[in-house]
Amino acid sequence: MSSLAWIDFDEAERQRAQRIMALFQERETRDELGLGGIRDSIADHLFPGTSTIQTRLRYMLFIPWLFQMLEGSSAGADQLASEARALENRLANALKAGGESNGVIGRDAGADLQRLPSSVYWAGLGTWGIRLFPGSTDNLFSSMRHLQRARPRVRESEDSASEAQALQIWTPTLPARPTDLLDHTQFKLSLDEAQFIIDRLIAHQPHSLLAFLARSGSSQAECDNIWEHPHLADFPDDARTLVGHGAIFSSVMHGASLLYNLLLSRLRDRAEWIEKYEVRFAEWQSSLDMAGIRAWSLDAFWAAIDHPAHSIRPAAKRFVAEWLGLLTAGNVLDGALTPAARLVQDRERRLKTSQSRFANRAVRDRWTGASGVEPLTFRWAQAKSHLRDLASAE
Template structure:
C-alpha cells in the first residue's frame, strides 16, 4: 500500500478553474462564443500536457528538481509550501543571473509572483509521466508529512518497499545541476532532452507532439497545418490537423462578426472598418469545397476527448454557423440570421454579463476579444520543440 493517501476529489475542477482564469488574462485566447471545449479537446489530442501559459520546456524539470529538494525536510504542509514558493522565487533570479530574458515566469513580479511555475506545469508533469502521484500541489505537501509519519512509525517496512512507496517522480529523472538556484538557463542537456522525449513516448505515444519531439522536428510557422512536414505526420494526426484547420477557419468568421457587432454598438468607426475588412478577407479565404465536404458527425468523433465535455448547445451552434457560411461567406457581415446567431450565443453564455445586453460591460470592451484564429496551443508546442531541437 502506498504511504501517500491522496484525497483531493476537486483537483480536476481546480485545474479547470485555473485554466479559465488564465484565459481571461490573455486577450487573444478569450472564449466569447463558448468554443473552448472543442478547442481544448483538439489541443489535448495534438499537444497533451501543454497550456497557454507555459513558457519554456525546462520548467518541466525545474519544478520536480525544486520539489525533490523539499522531500527530506521536516515541517508542516504549510511550511513546506512556503519553502517551495521561496525556491520558485529564487529560480527567477537564477535565470536572470544565467542571462535569460524571455520566458521567465515572474521576471517582473519577483517576490510578488502569484502564479508559480509549479501551478503552470503541474498538469503537464502528470500528463507526461514525470509526476507519478495523482494529487494536487496542496495534497503533495500533505502527503509528504503522511509519508514521513508512516515510515517513522512502521519499522516493518523494508527498504525496497519504502523506496517503491516513495516514488513521486519518474525514476529516470535527471539530477538537478549543481548551484541550480545561483545561476541557470533554459538550455537542455542531451540527457534532459532524452528523458523528456522518453516520457512522451511512454505516456503520449499517439500524439503529434510526441512524433515531432521524437525526431526533434521544429518549424517556424504560425499554425500547425502550415508545418512544412505536415505530409509526414502520422495518419491520425494528419486527419486531426485537417479537422483543426477547417474548424479554426470556419469559426474565425463567427468571432470576427462578434467583434464587428460590438464595434458598431460602441459606434467606433475605426474598429468597424477594421472588422469589416477582416471579415471580407476571411470570406475570400474560405474553401467552400471543404465546407461542402465537412461531415459534422465525423468531426465530433475525431475531436472527442475524455477530459472535455462538448455540450449539445455548442454542437448546435457550430452546425448552425456552418450552415450560415455555406449560404455564402461573403454575405455574413450583412446577414441578419448570422448576426442573431452570434448575438444570442453570447447572451446565453454570459447572461447578465453579455456585452450585447449590459452597456457597462460593453463600455469596458477595448476593441478585440477572441479575434484571432484558434491555434490549439501550437505556439507553446513550437517553443517546447525548439528547446528540444537546440538541446546539447
C-alpha cells in the same frame, strides 16, 4: 487517513479538474462564444500537457528539482508552501544570473509573483508522467511528512514494490539536479535531459503529435499553424486527420469571432474599430476554401476530437452546425439583422446571461475592442517552443 485523502479520488477526474482550474486563469483562453471545450479537446489530443502560459521546456525539470529540495523537511504544509515559493523566486533570479530574459516566469514581478511556475506546469508534469503524485501542490505539502514515513525501506515483494511506487512523487528516472541550480542556470537542456523528456512523452503520450514530433526531430518548422508544417504528409494518419479538422474548424469559426467583435464595435459606435473588423471580416470571407468546407463532415469531426477530459455541450455543437449551415448557404453577412448576427448574439446572450455585452450596456462600455479575434492555433506556439528547446539541447 486524512493526510492521504487524495488517494480516494479518481486520478482522471482530478487531472481534469486541475486543467479546468488552470484554464480559468489563462487570459488567452477567454471564450466569448463557448468554443473552448472544442478548442481544448483538439489541443490536448495534439499537444497534451501544454498550456498557453507555459514559456520554456526546462521548467518541466526545474519544478521537480525544486520540490525535491523540500523532501525530508519536517515543516508543516503552510511552511512548505512558503519555502517552495521562495525557491521558485530564487530560480527566477538564477535564470537572470545565467543570462536568461525571455520566458523567465517572475522576471519582473519578483516576490510579488501571483502565478508560480509550479502552478503553470503542474498539470503537464502529471500528463507527461514526470509527476507520479496525483494531487495538487497543496495536497503534496499536506502529505509530505506522511509520504516520507510511509515509503517502504526494503522492497522484498511485489506488494512492497507497488506500495513504494504509489508513494513516489517523481519518476525515478528524473535527471539529477544541477548543483548550481539556484546560483545561475539557463533554459538550455542537456542531451540527457532532452532524451528524458522525449522518453516520458513516448511512454505516456505515445499517440500524440507532440510525441511524434519530439521523437522524429521534426521541430524546426517556423510555421504559424500546425497545418502549415512542412512535414505534414509524414504525420501519423490520426494526427494528420485531426490537424485537417482543426484547420477547417479554425477557419470556419474565426468568422463568428470577427463578427462578434464587429457587432460590438458598431454598438459602441467606434469608427476605427468598425472599419478594422469590416476589413478583417471581408478578408476572412475571401480566404475561405469553400469546396473543402462543404466537403467537411461534422460527424467525423466530433468523433475525431472526442477527449475524456473535455465535455462538449450540445449547445456548442448546435452553434457550430448552425454557423456552418449559414456559411455553406452563403448567408454569413455582416449586417446587424442577418441570421448570422442573430446567431452570434443569441449564443453570447445564453452564455453570459446578465453579463452579455449585447444586453448589458455597462458591461459593453467596459469592452476594450478585441475579444478572441485571432484564429485558433491549438497551442502550436507553445508546442513549437518546447520542440525548439528539445532540438537545441547539447
